[in-house]
Amino acid sequence: MRLALQQASVTVAVYQTQESAAPPALESQESGAVPPPQTSVPAPERTGPPDTVSSMKTGYVVALTIFLAYIVLLMRRVASVRKPS
Amino acid sequence: MTTASALDARATPVRRLPPVDWLLVLSALAVAGVVARATLYTPADAMLGAVQRLFYVHVPSAILGMYVACSVMAIAGGLYLWIKDDRLDRIAESAAEVGFVFLTVVLVTGSIWGKASWGTYWAWEPRLTSALFLWFLVLSYLVLRDAIENREARARLSAVLGVLALLLVPFIHMTVYLFRGLHPEPIVLKPEKPAMSPEMLSTFGFAMLAFGLLFFAMIRLRYQWATARDARAELEQA
Numbered sequence: 001m002r003l004a005l006q007q008a009s010v011t012v013a014v015y016q017t018q019e020s021a022a023p024p025a026l027e028s029q030e031s032g033a034v035p036p037p038q039t040s041v042p043a044p045e046r047t048g049p050p051d052t053v054s055s056m057k058t059g060y061v062v063a064l065t066i067f068l069a070y071i072v073l074l075m076r077r078v079a080s081v082r083k084p085s
Numbered sequence: 086m087t088t089a090s091a092l093d094a095r096a097t098p099v100r101r102l103p104p105v106d107w108l109l110v111l112s113a114l115a116v117a118g119v120v121a122r123a124t125l126y127t128p129a130d131a132m133l134g135a136v137q138r139l140f141y142v143h144v145p146s147a148i149l150g151m152y153v154a155c156s157v158m159a160i161a162g163g164l165y166l167w168i169k170d171d172r173l174d175r176i177a178e179s180a181a182e183v184g185f186v187f188l189t190v191v192l193v194t195g196s197i198w199g200k201a202s203w204g205t206y207w208a209w210e211p212r213l214t215s216a217l218f219l220w221f222l223v224l225s226y227l228v229l230r231d232a233i234e235n236r237e238a239r240a241r242l243s244a245v246l247g248v249l250a251l252l253l254v255p256f257i258h259m260t261v262y263l264f265r266g267l268h269p270e271p272i273v274l275k276p277e278k279p280a281m282s283p284e285m286l287s288t289f290g291f292a293m294l295a296f297g298l299l300f301f302a303m304i305r306l307r308y309q310w311a312t313a314r315d316a317r318a319e320l321e322q323a
Contacts, residue, residue: 052136055201059139059194060120063146066193067116067299070186071109074306078102081313 102309109302115295119288127288136201141288143194144273145296146187151219151254153300154184158226159251162244171315174240177247178230179307183300185223192220203267210266215257222250236315 123141130137157180165173195213196206207213226246233239261270273279279286 050134050201052134052201055197056124056135056138059136059197060124060142062193062197063142063190064116064120066186066190070183070303071113074303074310077310078306078313081310081317082102 102313106302106306108298109306112295112298112302115291116299119292119295122291123288127284128282133202136198139194139198140272140285141292142296143191143198144289145292146190146194148273148293149296149300150184150187150191151216151257154180154187155219155223155247155251155254157304158184158223158247162247165240165244171236171240172312174244175308175311175315176304177244178227179304179311181223181226181230181243181247182307183303185220185227186303187300188216188220188223192216199267208267210268211260211264212257212266212268215253215260219250219253219257222246222253226250 119141123138127138127141129135158177161173161177161180164170165177195216199208199213200206226243229246230239230243233242258271260266261268272281273289279289281289
Protein backbone atom coordinates (compact mmCIF):
# COMPACT_ATOMS: atom_id res chain seq x y z
CA MET A 1 0.00 0.00 0.00
CA ARG A 2 2.80 2.37 1.05
CA LEU A 3 4.75 1.42 -2.11
CA ALA A 4 1.76 2.19 -4.30
CA LEU A 5 1.38 5.56 -2.62
CA GLN A 6 5.06 6.36 -3.14
CA GLN A 7 4.83 5.43 -6.84
CA ALA A 8 1.75 7.59 -7.22
CA SER A 9 3.46 10.57 -5.58
CA VAL A 10 6.49 10.12 -7.81
CA THR A 11 4.29 10.03 -10.90
CA VAL A 12 2.52 13.21 -9.80
CA ALA A 13 5.84 14.92 -9.10
CA VAL A 14 7.14 14.02 -12.56
CA TYR A 15 3.96 15.23 -14.16
CA GLN A 16 4.13 18.51 -12.26
CA THR A 17 7.76 19.01 -13.26
CA GLN A 18 6.95 18.45 -16.91
CA GLU A 19 4.01 20.78 -16.67
CA SER A 20 5.99 23.56 -15.01
CA ALA A 21 8.74 23.28 -17.58
CA ALA A 22 6.48 23.06 -20.59
CA PRO A 23 3.97 25.96 -20.27
CA PRO A 24 5.66 28.65 -22.39
CA ALA A 25 5.89 26.37 -25.40
CA LEU A 26 2.36 25.13 -24.94
CA GLU A 27 1.02 28.67 -24.56
CA SER A 28 2.73 29.92 -27.67
CA GLN A 29 1.42 26.98 -29.64
CA GLU A 30 -2.07 27.33 -28.31
CA SER A 31 -2.33 31.09 -28.80
CA GLY A 32 -0.82 30.86 -32.26
CA ALA A 33 1.82 33.50 -31.45
CA VAL A 34 4.81 33.67 -33.72
CA PRO A 35 7.95 32.44 -31.98
CA PRO A 36 10.60 35.13 -31.48
CA PRO A 37 13.12 35.41 -34.29
CA GLN A 38 16.29 33.45 -33.83
CA THR A 39 18.90 35.99 -32.76
CA SER A 40 21.90 33.72 -32.20
CA VAL A 41 23.76 32.79 -35.36
CA PRO A 42 25.23 29.31 -35.38
CA ALA A 43 29.01 29.36 -35.25
CA PRO A 44 30.48 28.78 -38.69
CA GLU A 45 32.43 25.61 -39.11
CA ARG A 46 36.08 26.40 -38.47
CA THR A 47 38.19 26.04 -41.52
CA GLY A 48 41.94 26.55 -41.56
CA PRO A 49 44.37 26.86 -38.68
CA PRO A 50 43.41 28.24 -35.25
CA ASP A 51 44.12 31.88 -34.43
CA THR A 52 47.31 31.69 -32.36
CA VAL A 53 48.95 34.98 -33.33
CA SER A 54 48.89 36.28 -29.75
CA SER A 55 50.70 33.14 -28.52
CA MET A 56 53.33 33.60 -31.22
CA LYS A 57 53.85 37.25 -30.26
CA THR A 58 54.04 36.39 -26.55
CA GLY A 59 56.61 33.69 -27.26
CA TYR A 60 58.85 35.98 -29.30
CA VAL A 61 58.57 38.87 -26.83
CA VAL A 62 59.44 36.63 -23.86
CA ALA A 63 62.34 34.94 -25.69
CA LEU A 64 63.86 38.23 -26.88
CA THR A 65 63.43 39.74 -23.41
CA ILE A 66 65.40 36.85 -21.87
CA PHE A 67 68.23 37.28 -24.41
CA LEU A 68 68.23 41.06 -23.94
CA ALA A 69 68.30 40.74 -20.14
CA TYR A 70 71.34 38.46 -20.34
CA ILE A 71 73.14 40.84 -22.74
CA VAL A 72 72.48 43.72 -20.30
CA LEU A 73 73.85 41.56 -17.47
CA LEU A 74 77.01 40.84 -19.49
CA MET A 75 77.46 44.55 -20.29
CA ARG A 76 77.13 45.47 -16.62
CA ARG A 77 79.70 42.84 -15.65
CA VAL A 78 82.14 44.11 -18.27
CA ALA A 79 81.62 47.66 -17.09
CA SER A 80 82.24 46.66 -13.45
CA VAL A 81 85.52 44.91 -14.36
CA ARG A 82 86.71 47.95 -16.33
CA LYS A 83 86.05 50.28 -13.42
CA PRO A 84 89.31 51.02 -11.53
CA SER A 85 89.24 49.66 -7.97
CA MET B 86 109.78 39.49 -15.22
CA THR B 87 109.60 42.53 -12.94
CA THR B 88 106.61 43.15 -10.71
CA ALA B 89 105.52 46.11 -12.81
CA SER B 90 105.61 44.16 -16.07
CA ALA B 91 103.83 41.22 -14.45
CA LEU B 92 101.06 43.50 -13.25
CA ASP B 93 100.87 45.05 -16.71
CA ALA B 94 100.59 41.62 -18.33
CA ARG B 95 97.84 40.62 -15.93
CA ALA B 96 95.97 43.86 -16.53
CA THR B 97 95.97 43.31 -20.30
CA PRO B 98 92.72 41.25 -20.43
CA VAL B 99 90.88 44.14 -18.80
CA ARG B 100 92.21 46.58 -21.38
CA ARG B 101 91.46 44.10 -24.17
CA LEU B 102 87.72 44.27 -23.51
CA PRO B 103 86.27 46.30 -26.41
CA PRO B 104 84.06 49.34 -25.72
CA VAL B 105 81.46 47.98 -28.16
CA ASP B 106 81.25 44.29 -28.98
CA TRP B 107 80.53 44.48 -32.71
CA LEU B 108 79.96 40.74 -33.00
CA LEU B 109 77.21 41.00 -30.41
CA VAL B 110 75.67 43.97 -32.22
CA LEU B 111 75.82 42.09 -35.54
CA SER B 112 74.25 38.98 -34.05
CA ALA B 113 71.46 41.05 -32.43
CA LEU B 114 70.70 42.60 -35.83
CA ALA B 115 70.69 39.14 -37.43
CA VAL B 116 68.26 37.86 -34.79
CA ALA B 117 66.00 40.88 -35.36
CA GLY B 118 66.06 40.11 -39.11
CA VAL B 119 65.16 36.48 -38.49
CA VAL B 120 62.27 37.44 -36.20
CA ALA B 121 60.92 39.80 -38.89
CA ARG B 122 61.31 37.14 -41.59
CA ALA B 123 59.73 34.41 -39.43
CA THR B 124 56.74 36.43 -38.28
CA LEU B 125 56.00 38.48 -41.41
CA TYR B 126 57.15 36.56 -44.47
CA THR B 127 57.23 32.86 -43.60
CA PRO B 128 53.94 30.98 -44.10
CA ALA B 129 52.15 29.69 -41.00
CA ASP B 130 51.59 26.00 -40.47
CA ALA B 131 48.26 24.73 -41.86
CA MET B 132 47.40 22.79 -38.71
CA LEU B 133 48.98 24.76 -35.85
CA GLY B 134 48.58 28.31 -37.14
CA ALA B 135 50.86 31.23 -36.34
CA VAL B 136 52.20 29.75 -33.10
CA GLN B 137 54.20 27.26 -35.17
CA ARG B 138 56.51 30.18 -36.04
CA LEU B 139 57.94 29.83 -32.52
CA PHE B 140 59.76 26.91 -34.13
CA TYR B 141 62.36 29.41 -35.44
CA VAL B 142 63.41 30.40 -31.93
CA HIS B 143 62.52 27.22 -30.02
CA VAL B 144 64.47 24.69 -32.11
CA PRO B 145 67.68 26.74 -32.68
CA SER B 146 67.73 27.52 -28.94
CA ALA B 147 67.31 23.80 -28.17
CA ILE B 148 70.09 22.76 -30.57
CA LEU B 149 72.48 25.43 -29.26
CA GLY B 150 71.53 25.25 -25.57
CA MET B 151 71.20 21.51 -25.23
CA TYR B 152 73.53 19.91 -27.78
CA VAL B 153 76.22 22.55 -28.40
CA ALA B 154 76.49 24.29 -25.01
CA CYS B 155 76.36 21.07 -22.99
CA SER B 156 78.95 19.46 -25.27
CA VAL B 157 81.31 22.45 -24.95
CA MET B 158 80.77 22.53 -21.17
CA ALA B 159 81.51 18.81 -20.81
CA ILE B 160 84.44 18.61 -23.27
CA ALA B 161 86.14 21.73 -21.87
CA GLY B 162 85.53 20.47 -18.33
CA GLY B 163 86.85 17.01 -19.16
CA LEU B 164 89.94 18.49 -20.77
CA TYR B 165 90.44 20.70 -17.72
CA LEU B 166 90.54 17.60 -15.50
CA TRP B 167 93.34 16.31 -17.74
CA ILE B 168 95.36 19.43 -18.65
CA LYS B 169 94.48 21.76 -15.71
CA ASP B 170 94.40 24.84 -17.90
CA ASP B 171 92.33 27.72 -16.47
CA ARG B 172 91.23 28.79 -19.95
CA LEU B 173 89.35 25.49 -20.36
CA ASP B 174 87.54 26.10 -17.09
CA ARG B 175 86.55 29.57 -18.28
CA ILE B 176 85.26 28.15 -21.58
CA ALA B 177 83.21 25.56 -19.66
CA GLU B 178 81.64 28.11 -17.31
CA SER B 179 80.87 30.46 -20.21
CA ALA B 180 79.20 27.69 -22.21
CA ALA B 181 77.20 26.60 -19.15
CA GLU B 182 75.88 30.09 -18.44
CA VAL B 183 74.99 30.92 -22.04
CA GLY B 184 73.53 27.44 -22.46
CA PHE B 185 71.37 28.04 -19.40
CA VAL B 186 69.94 31.18 -21.03
CA PHE B 187 69.16 29.27 -24.24
CA LEU B 188 67.62 26.36 -22.29
CA THR B 189 65.40 28.84 -20.45
CA VAL B 190 64.20 30.18 -23.80
CA VAL B 191 63.51 26.59 -24.93
CA LEU B 192 61.35 25.86 -21.87
CA VAL B 193 59.46 29.16 -22.01
CA THR B 194 58.72 29.13 -25.75
CA GLY B 195 57.85 25.44 -25.54
CA SER B 196 55.34 26.12 -22.77
CA ILE B 197 53.68 28.94 -24.73
CA TRP B 198 53.56 26.76 -27.84
CA GLY B 199 52.19 23.87 -25.74
CA LYS B 200 49.38 26.03 -24.35
CA ALA B 201 48.26 26.92 -27.88
CA SER B 202 48.68 23.40 -29.29
CA TRP B 203 47.96 21.03 -26.40
CA GLY B 204 45.85 23.30 -24.20
CA THR B 205 48.32 23.25 -21.31
CA TYR B 206 51.53 25.08 -20.46
CA TRP B 207 53.15 22.04 -18.97
CA ALA B 208 52.79 18.26 -18.98
CA TRP B 209 54.92 15.82 -17.02
CA GLU B 210 55.77 13.85 -20.12
CA PRO B 211 59.24 12.39 -20.85
CA ARG B 212 60.71 15.06 -23.18
CA LEU B 213 59.57 18.04 -21.14
CA THR B 214 60.48 16.50 -17.80
CA SER B 215 63.96 15.43 -18.92
CA ALA B 216 64.62 18.87 -20.48
CA LEU B 217 63.58 20.50 -17.18
CA PHE B 218 65.92 18.14 -15.36
CA LEU B 219 68.80 19.24 -17.61
CA TRP B 220 67.89 22.87 -16.91
CA PHE B 221 68.15 22.16 -13.17
CA LEU B 222 71.47 20.34 -13.68
CA VAL B 223 73.00 23.33 -15.48
CA LEU B 224 71.57 25.64 -12.82
CA SER B 225 73.17 23.47 -10.13
CA TYR B 226 76.47 23.68 -12.06
CA LEU B 227 76.30 27.48 -11.89
CA VAL B 228 75.26 27.49 -8.22
CA LEU B 229 78.09 25.08 -7.38
CA ARG B 230 80.61 27.38 -9.05
CA ASP B 231 79.29 30.31 -7.09
CA ALA B 232 79.46 28.42 -3.80
CA ILE B 233 83.12 27.29 -3.88
CA GLU B 234 85.80 29.86 -3.10
CA ASN B 235 88.88 27.80 -4.00
CA ARG B 236 89.43 28.17 -7.75
CA GLU B 237 91.02 24.76 -8.33
CA ALA B 238 88.34 22.85 -6.36
CA ARG B 239 85.61 24.86 -8.07
CA ALA B 240 86.94 24.04 -11.53
CA ARG B 241 87.45 20.34 -10.72
CA LEU B 242 84.04 19.70 -9.13
CA SER B 243 82.09 21.67 -11.72
CA ALA B 244 83.94 19.85 -14.52
CA VAL B 245 82.71 16.51 -13.13
CA LEU B 246 79.14 17.82 -12.96
CA GLY B 247 79.44 19.20 -16.50
CA VAL B 248 80.55 15.82 -17.87
CA LEU B 249 77.67 14.10 -16.05
CA ALA B 250 75.16 16.62 -17.44
CA LEU B 251 76.18 15.74 -21.01
CA LEU B 252 75.18 12.11 -20.40
CA LEU B 253 71.57 13.27 -20.13
CA VAL B 254 71.51 14.90 -23.58
CA PRO B 255 71.32 11.70 -25.72
CA PHE B 256 68.61 10.42 -23.41
CA ILE B 257 66.59 13.62 -23.90
CA HIS B 258 66.98 13.26 -27.67
CA MET B 259 65.73 9.66 -27.57
CA THR B 260 62.75 10.25 -25.23
CA VAL B 261 60.39 10.94 -28.14
CA TYR B 262 61.29 7.56 -29.64
CA LEU B 263 61.41 5.55 -26.40
CA PHE B 264 58.25 6.82 -24.68
CA ARG B 265 54.81 7.87 -25.75
CA GLY B 266 54.37 11.56 -24.97
CA LEU B 267 52.99 14.85 -26.23
CA HIS B 268 56.19 16.20 -27.76
CA PRO B 269 56.55 15.46 -31.48
CA GLU B 270 59.53 13.66 -32.97
CA PRO B 271 62.41 15.80 -34.31
CA ILE B 272 61.75 17.58 -37.59
CA VAL B 273 65.32 18.67 -38.27
CA LEU B 274 67.69 16.46 -36.26
CA LYS B 275 66.78 13.13 -37.83
CA PRO B 276 68.38 10.92 -40.49
CA GLU B 277 65.82 11.77 -43.18
CA LYS B 278 65.36 15.08 -44.96
CA PRO B 279 63.58 17.75 -42.82
CA ALA B 280 59.80 17.63 -43.38
CA MET B 281 59.34 21.34 -44.11
CA SER B 282 58.49 23.56 -47.06
CA PRO B 283 61.42 25.36 -48.77
CA GLU B 284 60.38 28.75 -47.30
CA MET B 285 60.23 27.32 -43.79
CA LEU B 286 63.50 25.50 -44.25
CA SER B 287 65.32 28.63 -45.47
CA THR B 288 63.94 30.67 -42.53
CA PHE B 289 65.08 27.93 -40.20
CA GLY B 290 68.55 28.04 -41.80
CA PHE B 291 68.76 31.80 -41.25
CA ALA B 292 67.52 31.35 -37.68
CA MET B 293 70.23 28.79 -36.98
CA LEU B 294 72.87 31.16 -38.34
CA ALA B 295 71.57 34.19 -36.42
CA PHE B 296 71.10 32.42 -33.10
CA GLY B 297 74.39 30.59 -33.61
CA LEU B 298 76.11 33.92 -34.06
CA LEU B 299 74.38 35.28 -30.93
CA PHE B 300 75.41 32.16 -29.01
CA PHE B 301 79.04 32.51 -30.09
CA ALA B 302 79.09 36.27 -29.38
CA MET B 303 77.66 35.72 -25.90
CA ILE B 304 80.16 32.96 -25.06
CA ARG B 305 83.02 35.09 -26.40
CA LEU B 306 82.05 38.12 -24.32
CA ARG B 307 81.41 35.94 -21.25
CA TYR B 308 84.84 34.34 -21.69
CA GLN B 309 86.54 37.74 -22.09
CA TRP B 310 84.80 38.96 -18.94
CA ALA B 311 85.84 35.83 -16.98
CA THR B 312 89.46 36.31 -18.13
CA ALA B 313 89.41 39.95 -17.05
CA ARG B 314 87.76 39.04 -13.74
CA ASP B 315 90.40 36.40 -12.94
CA ALA B 316 93.23 38.73 -13.97
CA ARG B 317 91.87 41.47 -11.79
CA ALA B 318 91.47 39.06 -8.85
CA GLU B 319 95.11 38.00 -9.23
CA LEU B 320 96.16 41.62 -9.48
CA GLU B 321 94.35 42.47 -6.26
CA GLN B 322 95.90 39.50 -4.47
CA ALA B 323 99.44 40.44 -5.60
